[in-house]
Amino acid sequence: MQLKSLSIGSAHSALQARQTTPLALAEAHYKQIAQRDHEIGAFLTLCRDRALAQADRIDRLAVEGKPLPPLAGVPVAIKDVMSTRGVRTTAGSKMLDKYIPPYDCTAVGRMEAAGAVVLGKTNCDEFAMGSSNENSAYFPVHNPRDLSRVPGGSSGGSAAAVAADMAVAALGSDTGGSIRQPASFCGVVGLTPTYGRVSRYGLIAFASSLDHIGPLTKTVKDAATVLQVIAGRDSMDSTSADLPVPDYVSELEKPIRGMEVGVAKEYFGEGLDDEVRHAIECAIDKLKNLGCEIVPISLPHTPYAIPTYYLIATAEASSNLARYDGVRYSLRARGVKTLSEMYRRSRDEGFGAEVKRRIMLGTYALSAGYYDAYYLKAQKVRTLLTRDFDEAFRKVDAIVTPTSPTPAFRIGEKSNDPLAMYLADIYTVTADLAGIPAISIPCGETQEKLPIGLQILGRHFDEATILRLAHAYEQA
Amino acid sequence: MQSMKVTEKDVAYVADLANLELSDQERTGMVRDLNSILEYVDRLNELDTSNVPAMAQVSDRYGVDESKQGSERFAYASRDDIVEGLRKSLPREEALANAPDADEQFFRVPKVIER
Numbered sequence: 001m002q003l004k005s006l007s008i009g010s011a012h013s014a015l016q017a018r019q020t021t022p023l024a025l026a027e028a029h030y031k032q033i034a035q036r037d038h039e040i041g042a043f044l045t046l047c048r049d050r051a052l053a054q055a056d057r058i059d060r061l062a063v064e065g066k067p068l069p070p071l072a073g074v075p076v077a078i079k080d081v082m083s084t085r086g087v088r089t090t091a092g093s094k095m096l097d098k099y100i101p102p103y104d105c106t107a108v109g110r111m112e113a114a115g116a117v118v119l120g121k122t123n124c125d126e127f128a129m130g131s132s133n134e135n136s137a138y139f140p141v142h143n144p145r146d147l148s149r150v151p152g153g154s155s156g157g158s159a160a161a162v163a164a165d166m167a168v169a170a171l172g173s174d175t176g177g178s179i180r181q182p183a184s185f186c187g188v189v190g191l192t193p194t195y196g197r198v199s200r201y202g203l204i205a206f207a208s209s210l211d212h213i214g215p216l217t218k219t220v221k222d223a224a225t226v227l228q229v230i231a232g233r234d235s236m237d238s239t240s241a242d243l244p245v246p247d248y249v250s251e252l253e254k255p256i257r258g259m260e261v262g263v264a265k266e267y268f269g270e271g272l273d274d275e276v277r278h279a280i281e282c283a284i285d286k287l288k289n290l291g292c293e294i295v296p297i298s299l300p301h302t303p304y305a306i307p308t309y310y311l312i313a314t315a316e317a318s319s320n321l322a323r324y325d326g327v328r329y330s331l332r333a334r335g336v337k338t339l340s341e342m343y344r345r346s347r348d349e350g351f352g353a354e355v356k357r358r359i360m361l362g363t364y365a366l367s368a369g370y371y372d373a374y375y376l377k378a379q380k381v382r383t384l385l386t387r388d389f390d391e392a393f394r395k396v397d398a399i400v401t402p403t404s405p406t407p408a409f410r411i412g413e414k415s416n417d418p419l420a421m422y423l424a425d426i427y428t429v430t431a432d433l434a435g436i437p438a439i440s441i442p443c444g445e446t447q448e449k450l451p452i453g454l455q456i457l458g459r460h461f462d463e464a465t466i467l468r469l470a471h472a473y474e475q476a
Numbered sequence: 477m478q479s480m481k482v483t484e485k486d487v488a489y490v491a492d493l494a495n496l497e498l499s500d501q502e503r504t505g506m507v508r509d510l511n512s513i514l515e516y517v518d519r520l521n522e523l524d525t526s527n528v529p530a531m532a533q534v535s536d537r538y539g540v541d542e543s544k545q546g547s548e549r550f551a552y553a554s555r556d557d558i559v560e561g562l563r564k565s566l567p568r569e570e571a572l573a574n575a576p577d578a579d580e581q582f583f584r585v586p587k588v589i590e591r
Contacts, residue, residue, distance in 0.1 A: 102570045195534045209533040235562055238553035239535050307517040318494060325495070327583050332576035339588045344497040356496060357509055360487070363494040364510065377520050379530035384523065386531060418509055419516055435534030460534075 003032055003165040008074050008222040011168055015062055015073045022055035022062070022073030026117050029075040033119070033166045041141045042151075042160040044080050046120035047087045051075070054117045061115075070225055072115030077167035079158045080121040081128050082108050082213070083202040087118075091204045092126040092136040092154075095350030098330040105202025106237065107171060107213045107230045114229040119167055122157030126352045127321065128173055128206045130154050131181060131424040134415050135354045142411070143186060145450060149408040152182030152424075158216045159186040169226055170216045175206050176309050177404075177428025179214045180440035184403035184453025187442045189470070190216045191223040194461045195435035196241035198227075199234030207316035208239075210309075210432045220441060220471040224248035227463060243461060251464040252471040257291030259469065262396035266302035267427055273406045279444040279452040280402045283473065287400065290472055295396050299388040302430060304381050306422055309429040311365050311378035318362030324350060357418060386434040393459045398469050401427050403440040403453030427455060437463045441470045482510045 006025075014020045030048070037043055058073045078084065081091045083101035090096045104112075112118060125135035133141040133156030141156040143149040144164035151160040155172030159182035162170050172179040174192040183190025191214045198213045205211060215226035231245045263284060268277060288294050326332040326346030333345035351359070365374035392399060405426055414421045431438035436457055443454035454473070458466035487506045491498045498506065544551070555561050572578040577585070 099574055102566050102573065233552070235555065238550075239533070241535070242552040301523070304520055304523060307520050310513065311517060311520075322495070326576065327585055328575055330574050330576060336586055339586050340495075342586050343495040347495055348497045348499075351496075353502075353505075356498070356502065357506065359494050359496065360490055360506055361510060361513060364482070364486075364490045364514075367490060367493060374517065376530055377525060379532060380525035380528040381520055381523060383528050383531040384525070386534070419512055422513075 003028060006165070006168055007219050008071065008168060008217070008225050011074050012068065012070070012072060016068055018062065022058040022117060023052065025073055026051050026055045026075050026119065029119055029166060032164070036144070036164050036166060039142060039147055040144055040160050040164055041139045042122055042157040042164065042166060043077070043120045044090060044092070044123050044138055044157070045088045047084070047118060050087060051117050051119050054112060058115050058117070069113070069115040071111060071229060074116050074168050075119050076111060076116045077119055077122045077158055077161040077170040078108055079124050079155050079170070079172045081124060081173050081204045082171060083204070084108055084118070084121065087121065089121065089204070090138070091128070092124045092138065093350065093352070093355070094137045095324050095331050096329055101202070103202060106199040106234045108202065110230050111171065111226070122155070122161055122170060124157055125154035126355050127204065127317070128154040128175055128178055129317070129354050129358055131177070131421050132409070132411075132414065133157065134411065135352060137352050140411060143408050145187060146408065146448070148410055149450070150185065150411055152185035152404070152408065154178040154182075155190075155216065156182045159183050159188055159190065162186070162188045162216050162218060168218070169222055171213060171226075171230075172216050173203055174212045174214055174432065175210045175313060176432055177425040179212070179216060180403050180428050180438060180453065180455060181425065183216055183440040185408040185451065187451030188216055188218060189220055189223050189439065189441050190214065191227060191439045191463070191467075192431060192437060193227060193231065193463055194241075194437045196239055197437070197461065197463065198230050199237040199240040201234055201236035205320040207313040208320060209316060210313055212432065220439070220467060220474050221249065221252060223439065224252055224467045224471075241461070246464050248464055248467055252468055254468055256469055256472045259292045259398065259465075260295050260396045261287055261292045261469070262295050262297040262392055262399040264297050264299045264302070264392070264399060264401065266299050267401035271405050271423070271426070272402060275446040276402050276404070276406060276452050280400070280454060283443040283454045284400060286476060287469070287473060290476055292469075297392045297396060297399065299392060299430070301381065301384045301388050305385055305430045305433060306426055308378045308381045308385060309425070309433060310361070310422055311374050312382060312433070314358040314362030315365045315375050316362070318359045318366065321355070321359055354418070382433050385430060389430075389434045389436055389457075397458075398466055399457040401455045401457065403427060403455040407446050407450035407452060431457055436460055437466055439466050439470050441474055443473075480511055481514050482507055
């Protein structure tokens with residue numbers, strides 16, 4: 001079996017035609033994991049029993065000749081920030097080293113209801129806080145394209161699993177670029193849906209107003225297929241939108257001729273790698289040749305996105321992570337005598353350096369005397385950043401940018417400079433702040449054969465348009 | 477703006493608020509990192525936001541029925557106030573299963589003493 005070329009679509013056809021079985025597909029991927037993952041480190045936990053039981057259920061459907069659901073028998077990987085009933089879920093943290101969730105994340109449940117076979121849980125930066133996967137409390141993930149480089153983060157394990165054919169598709173989460181940036185670094189497709197499009201129920205919270213769940217896949221069509229499955233209202237998440245879910249897959253084939261595509265000068269400034277710039281310019285030319293009208297636009301508040309993001313995300317994180325108090329979730333420091341000592345020492349032992357740094361920054365930004373100057377200020381600038389997009393989308397249907405200013409950097413290169421690491425998210429945080437959908441698709445390689453990602457941003461709840469544009473680009 | 481916004485004393489105070497202890501080495505590193513990040517964040521002061529409303533979340537701007545007003549816009553998110561309205565409560569045993577210390581009924585914690 002050629003795992004490399006296996007997509008959701010081709011797996012589905014092969015299963016329907018009885019050329020393979022869900023069990024054979026799962027075993028082929030577990031074999032690939034056994035061969036590759038010791039040098040990549042994409043998985044934290046494998047859930048073989050759960051996978052094989054699901055494969056068996058799908059197999060019986062196929063034997064009975066029943067129509068197969070859209071993800072029937074498709075081997076997938078789930079970022080370890082999504083709760084899986086009975087399967088250890090760590091969020092990449094020692095704090096949750098032994099945590100066994102008593103329920104399933106809605107998105108995972110919907111994947112399995114659509115027939116997906118969950119192979120295991122993927123490595124990530126601790127509590128999804130990082131841009132390189134080096135903040136995993138377990139081990140760093142290595143980029144399958146170049147093992148000396150990072151896979152991006154925080155969904156680096158999910159991106160690497162798909163890139164190294166250890167899963168056909170994966171779910172990741174994105175708070176400041178954590179789906180799109182690793183997709184770009186590993187040469188796969190990563191989609192961050194509109195805020196509210198996909199339920200966050202069962203996603204371990206980092207920053208609740210910014211957290212999104214979305215797919216990492218080999219093709220744009222696969223991303224559309226997964227989105228179709230996981231999107232839609234969920235009564236367990238009051239922020240999930242009560243809006244109809246379009247047929248993303250059939251929308252893909254609509255023409256893109258005449259579509260107005262914005263190019264914002266603020267995304268091509270200082271710090272953009274020359275090879276990345278060149279690849280994005282070529283991609284823009286290609287879209288023009290496909291009949292799109294390229295429109296120069298401005299998103300003037302872009303330079304303020306990173307500071308805005310790091311104040312809001314850390315403030316929300318400091319509140320969300322208060323729940324790890326040594327009482328309910330696995331880890332408690334030994335030999336503590338008072339309640340207060342138990343909180344402090346458990347949190348000291350359970351959290352890594354970056355998580356502590358962000359809790360401290362967020363607590364500072366929310367503390368008396370600084371709330372207005374930092375947190376409230378950032379919330380106001382968030383309004384300005386969102387208005388930039390409102391304005392732009394009056395003129396254009398989509399906006400194209402680089403996903404990341406550089407290709408994958410070397411492991412260790414930025415790990416001692418938090419600010420330099422934060423700047424890796426410079427082109428991705430804006431979509432999270434505005435809540436708009438965004439996709440990263442491969443658009444060439446550097447001379448060193450490192451993948452480059454093209455980001456396409458769209459209007460709220462208009463995933464159909466960015467998927468259609470991405471699909472047309474990919475197929476041309 | 478002073479060159480050092482955050483002092484060791486501030487770090488100790490904030491760590492206290494956040495229920496973190498931090499080693500001496502961690503505190504020193506935190507002073508350096510927080511100052512470097514806050515200095516960068518200061519560029520937000522270049523923007524006049526006196527007439528700009530704060531944005532706490534995106535869902536109050538999008539994805540709701542624009543013809544409705546106030547909390548009516550979010551009527552879809554409300555539910556009847558009934559016991560086990562969304563799902564059955566977790567059995568006590570399951571809810572306690574991840575606790576580092578529990579008896580059959582409760583989470584168990586060290587004696588609460590005033591600091």
